[in-house]
Amino acid sequence: MPEHARNKEQAILDAAEREFLTKGFDGARTTSIAQAAGVTHAMLHYYFRTKEKIFERILDEKMRLMGESVLTAFGSPGLPLSERLRQGIENHFDFVAANPDLPRFLVNEVFARPERYEAMRQRIRWIMNPLLADLQRELDEAAARGEADPADALMLLLDVISLNVFPFLAYPVLEPLLGDLAGDRTRFFAQRKAENLEVIRKRLLKTPQR
């Protein structure tokens, strides 16, 4: 493929990513994408045929990125469990912080059109099930050694992801409540990260109570 074409094709994809990520499929306009990419809107159809096809390219890429982020965040075997979890939470949190509109995009488009998601189910399993099995084994071993309470790996991972992702989704609603942190996005999210680490750390503590 010629160089200048590749550039335009990529320019369109870049513009489409911004447009779809911020406005969703229904809110996105192919003319806006073309304008942002600096091409006539006929070029979009020349390269990608339809709006739907451009969208699929972006959605696939983002789904892959999201799955990969969880995998790379928590996939550090060889470390002690508590350290592995600490690093996993931090890495995952930082990833979400660097891609703050990714979760909303995926939640929306996947939830709104499950048929689009069908193709990904298998892939999600392939990626996540080994990680979950590995994590479960470590959790069981730690519990057997009396270092931690028993825990279900999926539930624990969902705890982490919920705590890491949701504050980014809800930030506009939270911001008026922040008091001295209001307006200071960075400081608020630093505090959230610490809180999430603490919550998960305590979740695993062995406690005789109750």
Place this chain on the structure above:
Amino acid sequence: MPEHARNKEQAILDAAEREFLTKGFDGARTTSIAQAAGVTHAMLHYYFRTKEKIFERILDEKMRLMGESVLTAFGSPGLPLSERLRQGIENHFDFVAANPDLPRFLVNEVFARPERYEAMRQRIRWIMNPLLADLQRELDEAAARGEADPADALMLLLDVISLNVFPFLAYPVLEPLLGDLAGDRTRFFAQRKAENLEVIRKRLLKTPQR
């Protein structure tokens, strides 16, 4: 206002709620709303002028409902802190379970168009700040009595809401990972509720460790 008109107006609002909640503002079609309500689409404009105005009615109502749900869930003073939290988590979880597409709707529409939200900032503060202050006082007292670790009320509440809401947002992505729970939505969410209670309970435990 005559009875039959009130009925049609209400039928339109009911249909609009379903349409907007499932498809969002951009994806919603006024003709679909009219059809679902059993009226010609001109009636929509007769009663509400514009699509935007119908949407605002729905959005306002849902924002109010959401704020109210948090308030009523956790607003039971007079109980011991741990019991108040337990009831709060359960009530809030049950509310989300009964309105599973509400969070996605609000996250979307509010995040996508912050200008729409401006009017609500003040109201959110009025509703939430007293609750937070009250909860903070109880947390401080419990900590002073040595019954719990110190905690920030807003952070704790955000823990709860994150844990309660996110699994509903992410369910389509989670479902392929559920193993023996796959397909059994009810059982999965029962387990989530128990997990969330446990996470928050442990979050407050006084621990000498670290």
Place this chain on the structure above:
DNA sequence: ATTTTATTTAACAAATTTGTTAATGCAAAG
């Protein structure tokens, strides 16, 4: 009963949006 007001319908219109197409330019291969 008549007038007045509110409700409803069908037809229309304007704007937007996605997608097509035919003509043109341009670069490389032969």
Place this chain on the structure above:
DNA sequence: CTTTGCATTAACAAATTTGTTAAATAAAAT
């Protein structure tokens, strides 16, 4: 140099979607 194929543009078209309007109908008031 010419031919071939890809890239690009401008103009167009079809479909959709929101909103309007004038006329018809029903209801309420006098």
